[in-house]
Amino acid sequence: MAELTGRDAIRAALEQEMARDERVVLLGEDVAPGGVFKTTPGLVDRFGAERVWDTPISEQAIVGSAMGAAMGGLRPVAEIMFADFYATCWDLVANEIAKTRYMTGGQVRLPLVVRGSNGGGGLGFGAQHSQSAESWAMCVPGLKIACPSTPSDFKGLLAGAIREEDPVLVFEHKGLYGRTGEVPDGDHVVALGESHTLREGSDVTLVGLAFTVGICEAAADQLADEGISAEVIDLRTLVPLDVAAVLRSVATTNRLVIVEEGPGQLGWSASLAAIVSDEGFDDLDAPVLRVCGASVPLPAAGVLEEEVNPNAQRVIAAVRRMS
Amino acid sequence: MADDSSPDRAGTLSPPPDAADLELYRSMLLARRMAEKTRQLWTDGGVHGPGHLSDGHEAISVGVAACLREGDATIGTYRGHAHALARGADPEAVLRELLGREGGVCDAKGGSMHITSVEHGYFGSYAIVGAHLPIACGLAWAQRLKGEGNVTVCFFGDGATNIGAFHEAVNLAAVWQLPLIFCCENNLYMEYTPITAVTPVRHPAADRASAYGLDRVVVDGNDVEAVRDVIAERVQRARKGDGPSIVEAMTYRLRGHSLADPAAYRPEAEVQEWARKEPVGRYRTVLSERDVPAEELDGVEREVSELVDEVAERALAAPSPQGETAMTDVWADGGSAWRS
Ligand SMILES: Cc1ncc(C[n+]2csc(CCOP(=O)(O)OP(=O)(O)O)c2C)c(N)n1
Ligand SMILES: [Mg+2]
Numbered sequence: 001m002a003e004l005t006g007r008d009a010i011r012a013a014l015e016q017e018m019a020r021d022e023r024v025v026l027l028g029e030d031v032a033p034g035g036v037f038k039t040t041p042g043l044v045d046r047f048g049a050e051r052v053w054d055t056p057i058s059e060q061a062i063v064g065s066a067m068g069a070a071m072g073g074l075r076p077v078a079e080i081m082f083a084d085f086y087a088t089c090w091d092l093v094a095n096e097i098a099k100t101r102y103m104t105g106g107q108v109r110l111p112l113v114v115r116g117s118n119g120g121g122g123l124g125f126g127a128q129h130s131q132s133a134e135s136w137a138m139c140v141p142g143l144k145i146a147c148p149s150t151p152s153d154f155k156g157l158l159a160g161a162i163r164e165e166d167p168v169l170v171f172e173h174k175g176l177y178g179r180t181g182e183v184p185d186g187d188h189v190v191a192l193g194e195s196h197t198l199r200e201g202s203d204v205t206l207v208g209l210a211f212t213v214g215i216c217e218a219a220a221d222q223l224a225d226e227g228i229s230a231e232v233i234d235l236r237t238l239v240p241l242d243v244a245a246v247l248r249s250v251a252t253t254n255r256l257v258i259v260e261e262g263p264g265q266l267g268w269s270a271s272l273a274a275i276v277s278d279e280g281f282d283d284l285d286a287p288v289l290r291v292c293g294a295s296v297p298l299p300a301a302g303v304l305e306e307e308v309n310p311n312a313q314r315v316i317a318a319v320r321r322m323s
Numbered sequence: 324m325a326d327d328s329s330p331d332r333a334g335t336l337s338p339p340p341d342a343a344d345l346e347l348y349r350s351m352l353l354a355r356r357m358a359e360k361t362r363q364l365w366t367d368g369g370v371h372g373p374g375h376l377s378d379g380h381e382a383i384s385v386g387v388a389a390c391l392r393e394g395d396a397t398i399g400t401y402r403g404h405a406h407a408l409a410r411g412a413d414p415e416a417v418l419r420e421l422l423g424r425e426g427g428v429c430d431a432k433g434g435s436m437h438i439t440s441v442e443h444g445y446f447g448s449y450a451i452v453g454a455h456l457p458i459a460c461g462l463a464w465a466q467r468l469k470g471e472g473n474v475t476v477c478f479f480g481d482g483a484t485n486i487g488a489f490h491e492a493v494n495l496a497a498v499w500q501l502p503l504i505f506c507c508e509n510n511l512y513m514e515y516t517p518i519t520a521v522t523p524v525r526h527p528a529a530d531r532a533s534a535y536g537l538d539r540v541v542v543d544g545n546d547v548e549a550v551r552d553v554i555a556e557r558v559q560r561a562r563k564g565d566g567p568s569i570v571e572a573m574t575y576r577l578r579g580h581s582l583a584d585p586a587a588y589r590p591e592a593e594v595q596e597w598a599r600k601e602p603v604g605r606y607r608t609v610l611s612e613r614d615v616p617a618e619e620l621d622g623v624e625r626e627v628s629e630l631v632d633e634v635a636e637r638a639l640a641a642p643s644p645q646g647e648t649a650m651t652d653v654w655a656d657g658g659s660a661w662r663s
Contacts, residue, residue, distance in 0.1 A: 033515040033588055043609070056485035056521035057513060086453060124372020124423075125432040128450040265661055274370045296659050299649050300434025301423030302371050307649040 002185055007177040009154035010039040010115070014077065016155075016187065017162045018047050021075060024162060027053040027062055028079030037117055037177050041298055059089035063114060067097050070112040075162060082125075083116035083133035090136075097167045100144030113161045113168050118147070119261050120212055120298050121175020127297035130305075132169045132262030134209070135169055136269070138238050144168040144192055145238040149213040151181035153236060156190030163190060173210040181268055193240030197249070201231035204255040204319050207272065208248060209235045212259040212310060219315035228319060238268050247270065247280045254285040259310050259320045264292030286322040291315050340576045347389060347547050350485045351381040351603050354405035356631040357414060361404070361421055361435075365582045369639065370413050370421050374435040377405035379545075382602035383508050384409035386550025387476050395537030396462045399478040401436035402508075412440035415634035424641035430652070431644045437490060444518035453488035456497060456505065460495050463503035463567070474502040474561040476554070482513035484527040489490070491567065497535040498633050502561035504554065506569040508544060515588045527576055529571035537569050544572025545602040548609075559653050577601060 004012065018024045027042065032054040034041035044052040055062050059080060066078040080086060086093060093114070100108045120130035137143050144166050148157045154172065159167035197221060198213070206216035213234045220230035231249050235242060250256050256276055258267035273288040293310035357379040377384065386609040388409035391397070398408040407417060412428060421435050429439055439447035446462060449455040463655035466473040468487030483489055485506065496503045501569045507528035511517055524530035543551045552573055557568040575597035576612070579586035586594075607620055653659035 003611050029513070030515045036514055054521065055514055056480045058485045058487070060487055085451060088453070088488075110398070124434060126372065126436055127432070128436070230485065251635070294650065294659070295661050296433075296650060299432040300372060300420075300429075300437070301427075301431035301644060303643045303646060304431060305648040309644040 003180050003183045004151045004155075004176055004183040005180050006151050006154045006172070006243065007037055007039045009151040009183050010158055011041065011043070012183065013158035014040065014043060015046065016158055018043065018051065022051075023073065023075045024055070024077060025051045025069065025074050026077050026079070027055055027066060029055055029057055029062075029081055031079055033188055034278070035079065037174065039172075039177070040079070057212060059085050060092055063089045063092040063097070066112050067092060067100075067110060070110045070167075071108055075111050076164060077113045077115060080114055080116040081105060082129045083118040084128055084131045085135065086116065086133055091118060091135070093143070093169070094140045098140045101166075102142060109165065110167045111165050113158070114168060115158070115170045115172060117174040117177075118171035119173040119175060120309060121173060122302060122305060123174060124300055124302060124305070126300040127172070130298040132260070132293070133268040134238055137169050138268050142167070143239065145171065146192055146236065147171045147173070147210040147238065148236065149173075149176065149208070149210050149234050150189070151179065151183045153190060155183050156188045156237060157190040157192070160191050163189060168192065169262065171210065175211050190236070192237045193242060195236055195242035195245045196234045197245065198232040199230070201229040201253060203229045203253055204257060204322065205231045205233060205246065205249040205253045205278045206315065207233045207235060207256065209238070209256045209260065209268070212261055215312050216259055216308055218312040221320070222312060222316055223319060228323070230269050230319070241272070242280070243272070243275055246276060247283070250276060251283045254283055254321075255322050256284070256288045257322075258288065258290050259315055260290065260292045263291050263295040264290060265285060265293060265295040279322040289322065290320045291318050325397060343389075344613070345615070345619070345623060347385055347551070348606055348610060348620070349627060350385045350388070350409055351606060352386060352412065352627040353631070354381040354408050355603050357408060357417065358629050359402060360418070360631050360635050362578070362582060363633065364418075364422065370582070371423060371437070371629065372434055374421065374582040375402040376576075376578065376582070377402055377578065379601055380508055380510065380574050380598070381405055382606070383478070383506065383544045383548035383572045383574060384548050386547045387554050389508060389551045390555045391474075393444065394473040396446055396458050396466070396473070396475040397478065398446045398462065398475065399448050400455070400480060401448055401450040402480070403438050404435075404480070407438045407440050407443070407445045410440065410443040410445045412438070412443050412445060415494070415638055418634055418638035419641050421443060422638055422641070423643065424638060425644045426641055427644075430648060432649075434651070438531060453483045453486035456483070456488050456492035459503055459505075460492050460499070460501055463496065463501035464499065467499075470560040472484045474558050476504045476506055478506050478508060480513070481507060481509040481511065481518040481527050483507075484531065485522060489641065493535045493537070493567070496567040497537060498563065500566035502564070503537065503567040503598055504561060505567065505569045506554070507569065508512070508574055509571050510574050510576050511515070512576070512580070512589070514584070526571050528569050532569040537567065540568065540570045542570060542572050544574035545600050545603055547606055557611070566641070575600070
């Protein structure tokens, strides 16, 4: 075990996978000089410029050539600096990468990963650099989606994504790059589709993803002081979605609160809530509640960002409303 | 890279010093002092979030603004503070925005990357590289239909020339003969990567102009009068209905890409060379050589420094915005409701 930051854990995963498999290549803006979030420093020195490609500011070319490289037998890991910029290359992601295996009757293989920084995190990046784009991706069948919450998962899930045979978008919450945690040394791989139950509880299930996992934990701590026992589940991936684990949990707690950073107008929490309301109906003692971001673009000023993002107090208020 | 700064066109020597020269100087100084103040406020912790300053680039925003009139539009990138100020945006409202205070020019919702002052013809700062080039086409199209002879100037970086939106916008402007000047501020770098490392031509905007039937125009972007003169000619053409232009202005940022970037990737000799060519000090020398008395130049400097200190003090004393304001202005009715 080593104590690493999220950004160092990403680098560790990339190094691990590039050393293991020479088909793994990187491309993106400023990746050779180390990346603007410092997730790729030194990789060009170890693996050479042929495998670590610095690109122009050309997101369509980045994602499109990643797709072509995967078709050609490589296992590319592309970087989109901010997930908001998926909007500039969405055709390649949604119309080409997500659909080509299916449209070709399984002839075309697309083992590729696109990483991007995601979410707000109180960093003041404003409306065009802070969105929670994981729900955009979830609208499109054909994409796997990973959203790690701990340094250990930044390494393990990224390695898992690189070993997938399908295209995976990894959303790295930018508020988590600097957080530290224990990360297993050596080969560390987490398979996609397995949620993680951080703490067991009996009164309510709190489900979070990436940055909101910490919010769920903080809420669970405070609820414990009030004598309410909360179970906390980190979903880790949206596709595949570990519905079974959430249903199992709700079978004992009978209550579910889902915490999503993105706007509540639509989002992954709405899909999960609908599924649990249907398949877990008999176990529920209260309607499933969602605590989400407000339906506005993210404002720049810190006080305004706090106003619109979910926090532990709002989660606690939701739990109180159920009991 | 040395000859990158050698312009195709030099500034024409103006007649004896006049008020207009001093105004160019004052305007550049305002942008410079505001950038310095912003950096200081960031270091002190008052400015939060990303910030992209224009120190080193001032001659471009100021030289262009000198050619424009009411009704003309400008539009730019996240590196947009100088562009807003050059069109007349209120420095205090800009600083309030950067500090996230009430009375910010965008109500503290936009922040550093989205400084906008529509009342001054500055239609905003956009943070997705390339996005505002097609938007500029629309501004210019509206001007063309109104037929008042107004023009749009669109500022963007060298790095933006490699995104598809650049090519779509320039092609459209050329086909529609829009009253639009694409002004590339080539500071030789994107974030950490030199533009030459990812572009097959030396002048990423100007060398591509011919692909759209436009002239190849490169100007010394650190010479405020050269910028003004080249842009004035292009604006004249656009006003007459002779269509768009691309102007590539060579410049250099004095510091990092953003406030947090120490810019360690730039060779020291290059930094030194460009420091000697920085536009504000350089223009002071020009004015001195034209016999503007030192006291007069010192007076302008003092006045601008005092102004920036005063507005910063007032901005720092301003309150944080009310939380409820986060929920306003999504819609034209002022609200944000999306459901019954
Ligand atoms: C579509 C898109 N891709 C990437 C970025 C991240 N990014 C912000 S500024 C920048 C460099 C832009 O360089 P340039 O166009 O030369 O402008 P400069 O910052 O030098 O003024 C990059 C890559 C972005 N904002 N938008
Ligand atoms: Mg640049």
